[in-house]
Amino acid sequence: MTTVPLEGLPERVTIYEVGPRDGLQNEKTIVPVADKAEFIARLAAAGLRTVEATSFVHPTWVPQLADAEELLAAMDRTEGVRYPVLVPNERGLDRALASGITEIAVFASATESFARRNLNRTVDESLEMFAPVVGRARERGMWVRAYVSMAFGDPWEGDVPIEQVVSVAVRLVELGCSQISLGDTIGVGTPGHVTALIGALAEAGVGTDRLAVHFHDTYGQALANTLAALRCGVSTVDSSAGGIGGCPYADSATGNLATEDLVWMLHGLGVETGVDLPALAETSRWMAARLGRPSPSRVVQALTKD
């Protein structure tokens, strides 16, 4: 690959690795806790510096991550690596506090339909539920990220107005969230839409320093959308090693943007990530074997072909 920078991009991008949580949560196979711990250790060894480790959601809803406490006790931690954990509610926060976690993420929805189905609440009610979670977490000095899911489209409502996403994001920042991750949960967004939403958020006081983007590759748009976001100044990008994790609400098996495909683009653009791409691809090949299917990442397919 020839490295050629593009004007206006950040010098360095923080990759927020979601494979162990968002990836494994949406896979049919339940991975043993020792393999999860090894996966996380290998991701850190490959240079990833933020790895969302697991979720304190109730095991009934996400049996794939029912071993959260066990994993957190078993995990080797690398110095300088952050391991945030998803926390759905106050009960989850209690579990996080008991586990010594210092960085959490909450999972909000931009649409009423998804709030109802995923959280069994209206959008307003869900924000009321998050208020004490975020408030108590901040009092303890925790860093809090908020996902805003269905930010570019909703499988039941179709188009999602930009102002609706802005309104939810602004309220989450007002609650005390440090970072907003804009989730294209069903992968329908395109680069103009991405640019317009980020612009509208900036006008509403939520600048790119507070934003992350979280694209799914259901329609092949994730990397082009990421490029559009980078050109707006966003410098935190969510991705999943090997592209693991289909979205159960989208009409396709393809899920998260693959970290390897993202890293290929960033390194070609001369943007620093700290990631050792061959080591990461080898980790994803290893995990794909455990999941019993080939990695959907193009880079993993190309680099680990026998």
Next chain:
Amino acid sequence: MTTVPLEGLPERVTIYEVGPRDGLQNEKTIVPVADKAEFIARLAAAGLRTVEATSFVHPTWVPQLADAEELLAAMDRTEGVRYPVLVPNERGLDRALASGITEIAVFASATESFARRNLNRTVDESLEMFAPVVGRARERGMWVRAYVSMAFGDPWEGDVPIEQVVSVAVRLVELGCSQISLGDTIGVGTPGHVTALIGALAEAGVGTDRLAVHFHDTYGQALANTLAALRCGVSTVDSSAGGIGGCPYADSATGNLATEDLVWMLHGLGVETGVDLPALAETSRWMAARLGRPSPSRVVQALTKD
């Protein structure tokens, strides 16, 4: 999908559909001539207005397209649709003339290694070979496109200097070629490289009105690279319905940018293509069944999921 334009993009993009030629040429399965004719008719019915139909390369080298004359005789032609044919040399041009073809493409290389392996000549010798092909074609009033392959990287040489690609492109324009298609044959390019090459070509007098881009998705970069090219003013994009056609020289089964993934992005950006996306995806699903494997296009997978 919400349609939101992005500043500076062309209002309309011409999709140069390469599935029947570049796609089928690189598939293991040899498709019967009747299915090829139906494929081309369905692509035109789905709104594609430029469909590269076949190649007059010697059947020994590309048995998949050995039926070129038979196909051209069997094909229904839709008014307003262009059906260029690849012509490797003067013998191919004679066959094109005998078949009543008015638009052709020649296939050049930016690198010595690929010229030697694919054309059995140096780059200079290959341009000498093309001179009478292009000259005679232009005398007959034909439209001539030239592919410049390995324009972003070469599997034997690695990096390909931008000035080397510019030099080949300039000489092809001097020979009389109307359009230059920049081919990332092994899919390694990234958006900064794309932008720099297009800029260097403009400085050398080869403007975006003469350019097309031809990206492969081997490393998942094709759509992001296309977006970068559109932002430079390029308005002709090569793609393959359903993403068919692996490149035999790249370390992966994934090949051409899928037309459906391209159309999804363009329509989301409000860029006109004239393409009926569901009809196109259904055509690709049909062809994938004939090739005996799922379509690599994310959009085809999502839209035609049972």
